[in-house]
Amino acid sequence: MEAFNLFNMGYTDEQRFFEGLLKVEDANSFKAKNFLREARLQPNQFMYLQDVVQRRFYKKGIQIALGYNFEELTADFFIKHIHPADLTMYLKLSKAYRKFVCYNKEQINQTLHSLQMNFRIRKADGTYIPLLRTIKPLIVNDDNEVEVFVSQCTDVSLFNPTNQIKWKVYGPDAHLFDQYVNDKELGDKELFSGRELEVLGLLVKGYSSSRIANVLFVSVNTVNTHRKSLMKKANVNKTIDLISFASEYGYI
Secondary structure, three states: OOOOOHHHOOHHHHHHHHHHHHHHOOHHHHHHHHHHHHOOOOOOEEEEEEEOOOOEEEEEOHHHHHOOOOOOOOHHHHHHHEOHHHHHHHHHHHHHHHHHHHHOOOOOOHHHOEEEEEEEEEOOOOOEEEEEEEEEEEEEOOOOOEEEEEEEEEEOHHHOOOOOOOEEEEOOOHHHHHHHHOHHHHOOOOOOOHHHHHHHHHHHOOOOHHHHHHHHOOOHHHHHHHHHHHHHHHOOOOHHHHHHHHHHOOOO
16 A cells, blocks of 8 residues: 655645544644744743634643643633732723724734733742733634734743733724723613622632532522523533633623
C-alpha cells in the first residue's frame, strides 16, 4: 500500500482532507488554537480567546502567570478570582465593549479597536496582583459580526498602579464607547426576572437547589422551575454554560 503523503495529493484531494479536519473541529476553533499556538508570551502574561458563538474559551499561560492548573477555562474562573471590589466594573466594561463593537458594526472596523483596563485577580497562592487587560476582536464574519475576542493580560505589579479601575478604548470613533458604559443608556429589556436573578446569583456561588430553596424560603421544585426558565431563556443546557452566558451579558 502506498504511504500517505499530503504533499503528493492533488488540490481536490488536499481540499477534501482539510475539510474533513474542519468537520471534526469547527473553523473558529481551528483558527483560535493556531493563534494561541503562535502567540509569544512573557512569564507575567497570559492570553485567552472567547468564542461568543460557541460560548467557549481557549487559554494560554495561566498556569505560569497565575499558578492555576486546569484543563478547561470557563467564565466562572474570573467571577471567582477577580477582586470583589473590581468585579462589577470589570463585567460592566466587558459588556459595554462587546456592545460597542457589535452595535456599531456598520460604521466601524472592529479589528481596529481595542479596550485596555486594569483590575486585580487572585493567584493560586491567594495573593492579588494587578493586571492590565487588552481585549480586541480577533475573528469577524462576513456580516461584520465579531465571533471571537482575544484578551491578553499582563501582571503590572512592577509599576505599582492604583487600585482604582481605569480604562481606555483605542481606534476610530472610540469616543462613542462612553455611552455604552452606563447600562441604563442602552435601554435593554431585562431577560431574567428578579427572582431568577436571585437564583442565578446563588448558582454562581455554587449553591445546590436545596440550599437555594432554604435561602429563598421556597420549595426545591420552585427553584428547579426557575433554573429551567433561566436555561431556556439563555438557550443553554448546563449550569456552567448559564453562568458563562450571564457573565458575557453582564447579569452577574
